[in-house]
Amino acid sequence: MQWTDEGIVIGVRRHGEASAILELMTREHGRHLGLVRGGFGSRMKPILQTGNSVAAAWRARLDEHLGNYTIEPVRQRASNYFAAPHAIYGVTHLAAMMRLLPERDPHAGLYSVFEEILDRLEDPVLAAPLVVRFELQLLTELGFGLDLEQCVSTGAADELIYVSPKSGRAVSRAAGAPYAGKMLHLPAFLRDLDALPAGSDLADGFALTGFFLERHVLQPRGLALTDERAHFIAALTRALS
Helix, strand or coil, X not given: CEEEEEEEEEEEEEECCCEEXXXXXXXXXXEEEEEECCCCCCCCCCCCCCCCEEEEEEECCCCXXXXXXXXXXEECCHHHXXXXXXXXXXXXXXXXXXXXXXXXXXXXXXXXXHHHHXXXXXXXXXXXXHHHHHHHHHHHHCCCCCECCCCCCCCCCCCEEEEXXXXXXXXXXXXXXHHHHHCEECCHHHCCCCCCCCCCHHHHHHHXXXXXXXXXXXXXXXXXXXXXHHHXXXXXXXXXX
């Protein structure tokens, strides 16, 4: 069994004296692990950093085996993140989110979004809304997508400013007014790709995706939102203030 693909490093751990177990998010083969001989050596270690893009060739005798990777660098972003605290937390958070996907299950669309964020992660103005949208898309990919197109109560498509925490569906201003204290806020930039976050929009966006990630994805697995996510949001807030 063998294949070649492009991938992004989302994790690496030492195996033996100098080899590494590498975890990639690949475009066509999903989240995939493999052994890199000499992965902790002086040549390969800088390449196998979270957030870097690589060209990967995987080979194994049987498909269910761990297999071996041959890796070549494509884009080494990781070193650029050290100048931006929010980027360091961000790449760690994004990698953790990718690990929620089933192993070897392709998600080419999410891969493209992941790659776009990594290319823009140093710029907090660009990165912040992209990460909220990424979390929203991750929910969809995992089967828990939110319906933000029309009001769950009236079917209206205007003035959608809330999301019901029970149904995960949008609610209009008028329909949600009596229950405003129990609703999650729906920031405009999640419905309009050309809109930029303003005021409390980012906080509302992260609160929205965080609520449903915890309920549907993390809690059933005995997990919680990571400290890296909280640090990322805090660092973004400081960078944007």
